[in-house]
Amino acid sequence: MYWEYFNLNENPFGLTPDPKFLYLSKPHTTCIEWMKFAIEQHEFGLITGEVGSGKTVLSRYIIDSLEDEKYKVCWIINPSMSAVQLLKEIYRQLFEEEPPFRKAQLIKKLEEGLTKFFLDDIYPVIFIDESQSIPSPKVFEELRLLSNYQTDSQLLLSIVLLAQPEILKRLKRETYRAFTQRVRYTISLEALNENEVKEYIKHRLNITGAKGDLFDEEAYKELHRLTKGYPRPLNHLASFSLLETMVAQNNIVTAEVVRKAAKSIIYINENENLSGALE
Numbered sequence: 494m495y496w497e498y499f500n501l502n503e504n505p506f507g508l509t510p511d512p513k514f515l516y517l518s519k520p521h522t523t524c525i526e527w528m529k530f531a532i533e534q535h536e537f538g539l540i541t542g543e544v545g546s547g548k549t550v551l552s553r554y555i556i557d558s559l560e561d562e563k564y565k566v567c568w569i570i571n572p573s574m575s576a577v578q579l580l581k582e583i584y585r586q587l588f589e590e591e592p593p594f595r596k597a598q599l600i601k602k603l604e605e606g607l608t609k610f611f612l613d614d615i616y617p618v619i620f621i622d623e624s625q626s627i628p629s630p631k632v633f634e635e636l637r638l639l640s641n642y643q644t645d646s647q648l649l650l651s652i653v654l655l656a657q658p659e660i661l662k663r664l665k666r667e668t669y670r671a672f673t674q675r676v677r678y679t680i681s682l683e684a685l686n687e688n689e690v691k692e693y694i695k696h697r698l699n700i701t702g703a704k705g706d707l708f709d710e711e712a713y714k715e716l717h718r719l720t721k722g723y724p725r726p727l728n729h730l731a732s733f734s735l736l737e738t739m740v741a742q743n744n745i746v747t748a749e750v751v752r753k754a755a756k757s758i759i760y761i762n763e764n765e766n767l768s769g770a771l772e
Contacts, residue, residue, distance in 0.1 A: 495732075496701065498739040505701040506732040508725065510550035512557050516696040516724075520683040521551060528555055528653055531678035532564075532618055535647040537640065539624075539654045541661060542682030545725030548655040551682065552620050555653075565610060565617045573626045576635040583639075587617050607642050607649040617650040624656035630668045637672040684722035687714060693724065694731055707735065711748035719755050726761060733757055 496504050505514075515521065524540060531538035532555075542548045556566050567586040572579060577596050584592035584599060588606050593599045610617055619639075627633060642649040654660075658681070664673045685693055691713040698707060708716070712734070720726040733754035734746045741750070755761045 495736045495739040499703065499707060499735065499744075501698070501701040501703060503701050504732070505697040505703070506728040506735075508728060510547075510553050512550060512554040514697050514700060515547075515550055515554050516689075516693045518685055518689045518693065520685070521547060524551060524680050524682050525555060527678060527680045529558070531653065532559070532616075532651050534677075535616070535649075535651055536677040537652045537654075537675050538678040538680075539656065539660075539676050540680055540682055541656055541658045543684070543723055544657060545723040545727075546682045546684060547724040548682055549622055550724075552622060552653070552655055556620065559618065563614070563616060565615050567617065567619045569619070569621045570623070571626070572621050572624060572632070573628055574632075575628075576632045579632055580635060583619060603639075604642055611644065611649050619650060619652045620655065621652065622655045624654040625660040625663070633669055633672040637675050640675050685717070685724070685727070686722060687717045690717040690720075690722055690727065693727065697728075697731075706745070707738075708746040709748070712746045712751050715748040715751040719751065719761055726758070729758055730755055730761065 494504070496502075507514075517525075528538050528540060540548055540551070552568070556568065559566060565587055567583050569579070569582060569586075574582070577599070580596075580599055580603065581592040584603055584606070587610075588602075593602055607617065621627075621636075636652060639650060639652065640648055654676075663669065664676075694708060694713065694716065695703075695706070708731075716727060716730060716734075720730055730751065731746075734751045737750045737754045738744070738746045743750075
């Protein structure tokens with residue numbers, strides 16, 4: 494394993510969304526504070542970002558920061574389901590029991606359960622990852638109707654959608670007007686700039702026990718150029734670059750090595766915009 498070669502404690506560039514490795518760049522910090530505010534205000538929020546921009550790890554970070562005794566979290570990672578299936582999954586996660594079979598009874602039990610949460614001073618938050626995959630306007634309409642569960646002063650739950658940017662074009666259609674008016678907080682998760690890429694790499698290496706720099710200055714610039722500053726491809730390319738450096742029995746990653754490593758990653762093409770290649 495290359496991390497053993499470089500005397501690291503573990504893989505610094507794994508592709509799983511581990512909040513331990515979250516680098517709080519300006520875009521990520523802004524997004525976190527914006528979404529926390531939406532949750533505190535008991536509103537609906539929408540986070541958009543390109544593939545690999547870090548939406549999932551950011552949501553995990555927010556979820557981990559919520560107080561267990563105050564919040565009840567539902568996290569939908571694959572919303573490609575019908576409206577009733579989605580409501581049942583929300584019910585299952587919030588109340589930890591199997592939902593009623595018929596929709597009318599399901600809606601009634603949801604209302605009863607949310608009211609009990611309110612009386613017990615528990616606030617449910619629903620995170621829906623990959624929201625651009627929601628299959629139909631009917632599903633968005635059911636989500637909108639959940640916002641009808643409210644007291645005179647607040648909603649009984651919050652919904653945070655995480656999606657690729659194309660969802661914005663979809664939500665501008667007339668069909669989604671009623672739902673869109675319920676989304677009070679919207680923010681786009683931007684890519685890392687060149688300096689943030691350098692700090693991001695150093696941050697992850699430091700967590701895993703690195704002693705000194707493993708990339709030279711030109712390598713950092715090349716990492717940014719080839720990945721456009723998106724964390725997931727950045728992890729992929731940094732990992733392959735360290736592997737190439739180990740194979741060559743060197744100790745420092747150079748720009749030349751980064752370019753060589755990039756040729757092994759199918760979606761990184763110097764002749765194309767990365768965001769287009771990722772779609």
